[in-house]
Amino acid sequence: MVSRSGSAIPISRAEIVRAQVESNLAKKIPSALTVREKPRVEVFSTGIAEVDAGIARETGAETGGLPRGALSEICGAGSSGRTSLMFSLLAQVTGNQSRREFCAVVDATDAFHPASAENSGVDLSRLLWVRCGTSSGNRTAAFNALEKALKVTDLLLQSGGFGLVAVDLGDIAPEVARRVPLTSWFRFRRAVENTPTALVILEQEPYAKTCASLVLQVKAVQARWSNLLSEEFYSTGSQRCAAAPTFSDLLRGLGVQVEVAHSRGPFGSAQGRLSNLCHTAVADCRKPPSAVLSGFETQMPWAG
Amino acid sequence: MPFACIYVPDFPVQAVVRNCDAITGLREKPVAVLEGTPPIVTVIAANEKARNAGIAAGMTKLQAEACPQVTLLRRSLAQEESAHAALLDCGQTFSPRVESTAPDTVIVDLHGLEQLFGPVQSIACELSRHTAGMGLEANVAVASNPDAAMHAALGFPGTTVIPQGKEAERLGCLPIDVLGVSEEILETLDRWGVRDLRSLAALPSLALSERLGQEGLRLQALALGKTSRTIVSAEAQLYFEESMELEDAVDLLEPLAFILSRLLEQLCTRLAARALSTNELRMRLKLEVNEEVQRAVVSSQKSVVSKDFHERVIRLPVPMRDGKVFLKLLQLDLQSSPPSWPVKKITLIAESARARAAQGGLFVPASPEPERMELTLARIRNVVQGLGKKSSRQKLESANVNVAERVGSPVLVDTHRPDAFLMRHFTAAVEPTQPRALRLRSGQAKTVPQVTTAVRMFRPALPVKVELRNGAPSRLLLNGSRAFAEVVALAGPWRNSGEWWGDQAWSREEWDVAVRRADDVMFYRVYRDLNSGEWFLEGSYD
Structure with missing residues (x-):
């Protein structure tokens, strides 16, 4: 082999053999002996800098966030802040000025609150909401709703074009959701692979097992309350000013802890380390505007 | 100034055969069309194969049934209207000036089209091809005036082009009856031995005028191909209709889908001919109500059960022209709300709309393809249906006005009622709007927290x-x-x-x-x- 300058380029014998083998097998197995580089996984931010940094730190990725083309799980009990995290994700995907994408929420128990979502920054015009069931608590109804939610998810993933498909199984009892066969999760994982879509499951405990690329465990650590009259802040269960009437109290927000419970694939592997602590604020409009709480008034959907 | 005439021979037969040919292959069989009320039912048209088998117009149904190989069908005025509209669409594909001369004949002004479509010979071939695409076998003729073109189309099968100045020579061999003369004059000319246009053209004008008056001179001018008149342009339709009457009522969705497929194919071909799409598809099914069953059900349920028609409207977020998508949408819709009686007649109406022009950008994020999304939404609606009913208490409590709609984009309602929202049809083609919270954040970033509790x-x-x-x-x-x-x-x-x-x-x-x-x-x-x-x-x- 001769270079442009005319000098011979030394090639090892192994290289020549490799090239010969590859050319002979090219019809059956293209690039048989070439190691394929995995494409860089694209992620989108959760909208919470602490969580993004935590994920990046735990998984060893360059930038933190939820991976596209993969199945991720957000697990947590009720009032843990998991829905707030999901709304923040939706807001990032639909409302991000550089990439305004379409999202779908498959709502197994009809729990989605549009006003709350819009208040979080979600562009509702770019959101497809599929209400699969009701929050009746009936076991049979829960099975039906779950079955419908899985079917709808399948259809949406096949259709394509969404930036994020969020499946809300948050109010489905674990004993019901655990019955989803692993093959369904495998199918979902295969359906989103090599697509720009991220599939996020919101649930009480992880169900997708090895099919999930990232599992975030969300837990509420404290709730912040305040009293308007005494101008004091306190957490749930602690002592408040007994003389102050209850209508002067206000639930200010939840303290949320996010933990990377599991990650795989391009994220490397990490497990069970506490990573983030973030706070959310209660969207409430029922208090009259005052000097202390003027900030809250502005975030109401119907204010201004 | 050249004109083209499209003439469909045996029009009533072709109109009926047009939509069911793909299903039954009737075009290859001898077919005759009957009209009238029993017992006086007569043959009004027959195709060439039926004529060869001995069928002639005016035969009674009993006489026609003597030929067992001939398929006898009822005349359908609705299908004839659809076929005529398709003919007009075919003409309007090429020129805005199209005359609806007769149900089976249209005349197209070809003036100035040579630069667009090439010589008139190729335009005539294209017209013939387009007409065949609409399911009609037509004769196409081009001549320097509308009447000469029409007579050539009536007389010569296939495609004919008559150069200017050669009209008399080319039309001369045609029989007198292509001129559409009255019985009385036809008899007179026959007595004179004048049986073709050449003989008529050769008669002395003065003597002809003395015997037949102005009508005689007019007929002679037509025979010479030297008439001149202005064509009356037909209005371009804003909606497209295709219908089909069935000999036997259909009570299963699968055979109905075959018929719908054929009608949609015709509808899409017509839309394509006019470079249009549709954003609203209306399906009207005429039902065959069984009076006895109806009476029994009414007496048992003490309520009026159903009407004799079933109408469904499919509104599309973006104009489309894909027959397969339409068929799937109609199938899914029929599955969710099937007609209560067997279907006797199907009518499909498409409102015309300008075709969607969209160009994707390299750096624009992918969004759901509107056509595909409509199908997906219809499928999802089928999956989640049956959950739309709510209790009266819940109706009172939540202002989810469109309770039946469980798939779509939520829209907040300007009210103080808690959890008030509407469901809007989800479409991937929305105007970019900034969400309220973002607007607030851009103005008052310090006062809004990073994450709002959901x-x-x-x-x-x-x-x-x-x-x-x-x-x-x-x-x-x-x-x-x-x-x-x-x-x-x-x-x-x-x-x-x-x-x-x-x-x-x-x-x-x-x-x-x-x-x-x-x-x-x-x-x-x-x-x-x-x-x-x-x-x-x-x-x-x-």
Whole structure:
């Protein structure tokens, strides 16, 4: 082999053999002996800098966030802040000025609150909401709703074009959701692979097992309350000013802890380390505007 | 100035065969079309194969049935109208000036089209091809005036082009009856031995005028191909209609899908001919109501059961022209709301709309393809259907006006009623709008927190038993649990009411409570309905 300058380029014998083998097998197995580089996984931010940094730190990725083309799980009990995290994700995907994408929420128990979502920054015009069931608590109804939610998810993933498909199984009892066969999760994982879509499951405990690329465990650590009259802040269960009437109290927000419970694939592997602590604020409009709480008034959907 | 004439021979037969040919292959068989009310039912048209088999116009049905190989069909005026509209569309594909001369004949002004479509020979071939694409076998003729073109199309099969100045020579061999003369004049000419146009053209004008008057001169001018007239342009239709009457009523969706497929194919071909699409597809099914069954059902249920037609409208977010997508949408719609009786006649109407022009950008994020999304949404609706009904209490409580709609984009309603929203049809082609929260953030970034606490709703709101202490909730008995849960923190009450002026007045007292359940603390929004005094769990903070 001769270079442009005319000098011979030394090639090892192994290289020549490799090239010969590859050319002979090219019809059956293209690039048989070439190691394929995995494409860089694209992620989108959760909208919470602490969580993004935590994920990046735990998984060893360059930038933190939820991976596209993969199945991720957000697990947590009720009032843990998991829905707030999901709304923040939706807001990032639909409302991000550089990439305004379409999202779908498959709502197994009809729990989605549009006003709350819009208040979080979600562009509702770019959101497809599929209400699969009701929050009746009936076991049979829960099975039906779950079955419908899985079917709808399948259809949406096949259709394509969404930036994020969020499946809300948050109010489905674990004993019901655990019955989803692993093959369904495998199918979902295969359906989103090599697509720009991220599939996020919101649930009480992880169900997708090895099919999930990232599992975030969300837990509420404290709730912040305040009293308007005494101008004091306190957490749930602690002592408040007994003389102050209850209508002067206000639930200010939840303290949320996010933990990377599991990650795989391009994220490397990490497990069970506490990573983030973030706070959310209660969207409430029922208090009259005052000097202390003027900030809250502005975030109401119907204010201004 | 050249004109083209498209003439469809045996028009009633071709109109009927046009839509069912793909299903039954009738075009290859001898077919005759009957009209009239029994017992006087006669043959009004027959195709060439039927004529060869001995069928002639005017035969009674009994006589026609003597030829067992001939298929006898009823005349369908609706299908003839559709076929005529298709002919007009075919002409309007090439020129805006198209005359609807007769149901089976249209004349197209070809002036100035040579630069667009090439020489008139190729235009004539293209017209013939387009007409065949509409399911009609037509004769196409081009001549320097409309009448000469029409007579050539009536007389010569296939495609004919008559150069200017050669009209008399080319039309000369045609029989006199192509001119559409009255019986009396035809008889007179026959007595004279004038049986073709050449003989008529050769008659002395003065003598012809003395014997037949001005009509004679007009006929001679037509025979010479030297008439001149202005064509009357037909109005371009804004909607497209295709219909089909069935010999036997269809009561299964599968055979109905075959017919719909054929009609949609025709509809899409016509839309394509005019470079249009549709954003509203209307399906009207005429049903064959069984009077006896109807009477029995009415007497048992004591209510009027159904009408004799079934109409469905499919509104599309973007104009489309894909027959397969339309078929799937109609199939899914029929599956979810099937007609109550067998179908006797199918009509499909498409409202015309400008075709969508969209160009994707390299750096624009992918969005759902509108055509594909419509199908997906229809499938999803089929999956989640049956959950649209709500109790009257819930209807009163939530202002989810479109309760049946469980798939779409939520739109907040300008009201104080809690959890009020509407469902809008989801479409991937929305105008870029900045969400309210972002607008607020851009203006007042410091006052808005990074993450807002989300609310998860219970729909319908769950009834809950509440123990009060000093007028405030102290313990809750949640639905499904046996023990009371202790309230560890609370805020409230806040009173809220509205619509007191109407039937759906609401008034409530809301509390935010923190409840200890096992090891966790749950944050709920509970409220007391001040009209009924009952307590409900509306949602949780999550």
